[in-house]
Amino acid sequence: MGLRRILPLRPSRPGRHLMGRRDDGQANILLLFGLTLALLALTLLFVRVGAANDSRSQTQTAADAAALAAVGALQDKAAREMLNGAYPMPWFEEEVAEARAREYARANGAVLTSIRASDNVMGRSGNIVRVEVRGARCQKELEEDGSRHWNDVVCDGTEDESRTVVGNASAIAIVRVPSQCGRDAGELVCDGGPITDLGSAKRLIDVHLVDQEGRYRFNPNVIFGGGPMVDCSSLGALHPVMCAVHQRLQAEFGGFYLNAGGQRNEPGSDHHTGEAVDYMVADLGGRPTDAMHATAVEVINWSIQNARQLGIKGIIYEQHIWNATRGDPVGPWESVRRPMEDRQNNTQNHVDHIHLAAGDGPMR
Template structure:
């Protein structure tokens, strides 16, 4: 018995092409969703790091200014550069400007805890990315949540970051007029003013804290004590 095979009709081919088009569309949407969520997570991390960097540099700027005042007064800045209250206020202000809140801050140094020229901050932004649900109760575009529930269960990629800033004072020597000290010369330049001293001092981001938590000693504790965590 001879059976003739039926050639697919134009209608069958059209339906097959339609199914293929629908499948490709679904696949493209899935890929787009993946890239959107990955992109959002990367943006959260980038924004958080920017806020952390700004907060750390601002807090370290307090130590820089104290060092500059000493240099302008012909006094080498050997101790007590950091002011904990002013440093925290500066870090909070710059974190807030960048859409974040300050979670932690501490100063350290390599001078037995007497200098405070290195400041580490931790910040948190109001950004977080919620996990998708199997029952599709959360739309794929619902990727952000507010600060009040940024740490809720099911929220990931919260915008947290940390940064460390260091104040580096150049080598200085006394400028004498006879036996009298009249100024300091730092990095080959005679310090002429507070503003000039600021320009000679470097404030930069770094990768590590100092060996000692900043804890200024002496009877006149002008600076509030820092938090007493061990540097990470």
């Protein structure tokens, strides 16, 4: 039996298993560190997204406030006119509306960048106002030299952009005068009674936000006069014959209209030459009350009977026309009028007003 060689045992490396445990620990630490960074990044992202959403919300609030303030200025003006017996039209005054919108935009941390008016009655009233604002809250609220109070946080546009948070927003608001208005012996009557104080006049006028602008941009060149009696000078450069007819109608019927519109830049129309006046018997785009309609027909019948001696060329009302220059016969309105095409609008169809033309040449 041979002897077997017994090999000596190889000593194990000290700390081999401990080294393996240290590698695992370092990996865990790196993983934890990475997760911490990821969570921090997500936190910062959520903070930034939240801040951005908050900024957008504040800017939209500022736009809403500015739009309502703008039409609120028109509401105040319209209420004062109604209290004085004048049915208001047009309503939009850019300087007044812009000043109020700018004030409310700034109070809500924004700067007014644009304002415009429109309506759905051929640009005559401007009762729908759109504003756009630029949100601007300064990150550095207090200047080192004390030139800026800590509570004055709205940027004025001169600051470095790195120190501001900005964003744009827009809003549209509308002001509406009540349609149930008429005249009683020349006095303005709305909702069945006279207007006795400014507060009750304002309550008659509706103001709220809307989603759409009007179909027509406001035309500041349209001239209207309000009140139970309107001088020719308040209706633009009227033709002498049209002015004489206007004065005679007022003498015969007093304040038979809510307000009146005269000469305006409208080539191809008698309005362009001052040979036509629109006598509003309802609010723009609305329908007259039964009493106002009855008065309108009374005025029209008288005008037709006296057209030849007064120089009246023609009349348009409730989507019908009577044209003396074309040879239409003299008689009651209901029997001598001719229908017109439907223009899909109470103003263009002359439902809300009497169009009366007087002067030289054919009716245009």
